[in-house]
Amino acid sequence: EVHLVESGGGLVQPGGSLRLSCEASGFTFSSYWMYWVRQAPGKGLVWVARINNDGKTTDYADSVKGRFTISRDSAKNTLYLQMDSLRAEDTAVYFCTRLTFGNYYGDYYYYMDVWGKGTTVTVSS
């Protein structure tokens, strides 16, 4: 069975750092793009960062660009999110999710199919 388990969340002061981890199991981790998505209190889901299957291509939402770094270790089947210069507005539940693809009569499409339960990050003094 496919599983994603996040860890590493906690309480951190503004300006501080935190590293989140997401351990994957039940599938060939190195074959999939992976995302971090967050949900601030009372708000909806928003993508934060993504990484391609070999780790050589990364992308970030404007709100975290220059402060967050996504990476992966295929030997450990683990996705990471290094969060630096944290702000109060980064307070959220952070989910990791897998990007899979489908093929409908030659029309390839991509979507998030499996999610973890999330880990909570609170930025406060």
Next chain:
Amino acid sequence: QSVLTQPPSVSGTPGQRVTISCSGSGSNIGNNYVFWYQHLPGTAPKLLIYRNSQRPSGVPDRFSGSKSGTSASLAISGLRSDDEADYYCATWDDSLSGPRELGIWVFGGGTKVTVL
């Protein structure tokens, strides 16, 4: 403010049919497939509908999705108490993609379904 617009809440009594709308534009819903997720706080979001109207294995046929033009909708028939959750529509947005290999994934703001 989300790129895709959903009503903040919908409600119904057990057994009723409720519908959740998701409104976008030509650069997102109008040009891409729509996906729906169910999320209970404290749990992993669950894929309910993919490619506009397809249900993954294990999702009851009480859940159905549709798309027309730049809008999509999720219907829940035979509403049950365990359907109480937040529901999100999602798709790609081509206008936000820039030089990126893939487009930008966008979500609706979410709709809370309450079973009265």
